[in-house]
Amino acid sequence: xxxxxxxxxxxxxxxxxxxxxxxxxxxxxxxxxxxxxxxxxxxxxxxxxxxxxxxxxxxxxxxxxxxxxxxxxxxxxxxxxxxxxxxxxxxxxxxxxxxxxxxxxxxxxxxxxxxxxxxxxxxxxxxxxxxxxxxxxxxxxxxxxxxxxxxxxxxxxxxx
Numbered sequence: 001x002x003x004x005x006x007x008x009x010x011x012x013x014x015x016x017x018x019x020x021x022x023x024x025x026x027x028x029x030x031x032x033x034x035x036x037x038x039x040x041x042x043x044x045x046x047x048x049x050x051x052x053x054x055x056x057x058x059x060x061x062x063x064x065x066x067x068x069x070x071x072x073x074x075x076x077x078x079x080x081x082x083x084x085x086x087x088x089x090x091x092x093x094x095x096x097x098x099x100x101x102x103x104x105x106x107x108x109x110x111x112x113x114x115x116x117x118x119x120x121x122x123x124x125x126x127x128x129x130x131x132x133x134x135x136x137x138x139x140x141x142x143x144x145x146x147x148x149x150x151x152x153x154x155x156x157x158x159x160x
Contacts, residue, residue: 006112008102009093020101021093022112025086032082039081042089051081 004026011019031038036055039048054077062070094100106112 003105003107006102006104006106006109006116007090007100008112008116009090009098010101012097012099017101017117020116021098022109022116023086023090023093024109024112025090025103028082028085031085032078035078035081038085039088042085042092044085044088044092047088051077 004024007023007025009021009023010017028038036048036051039045039051055074058070058073058077061073090100102116104112104115106115
């Protein structure tokens, strides 16, 4: 089973996680098939109108006798939206002032919600706990190594 990345956004005026939005940051098959409809579904109006206008222009190009070129361009437009559509959704939430509070890997939305709501969440401003290796004695004794006495190719310069 494939694991994908999820980004969690919370509204700016919300103090809890009940209004959190999960954005699946992966290839979207439906965006490949229905480019501008997928954009309209997620309220990406300007991008949807631009994709609709491009689709219309590509269709006109196909009617002029460039059938293969129009088909390839239409597929490439769908591929672009399928790959970058989730990034457009995330950028929309950032523009509206939503806080990006988490990003993690999960197999599906249900597992992402379990990870986010079930995991021991700490406030974003709270300091992270120090790992046990940071207190190891060899990590605290940091000193600069002494420079080598010889300089040159394989130490031959210092023997002359």
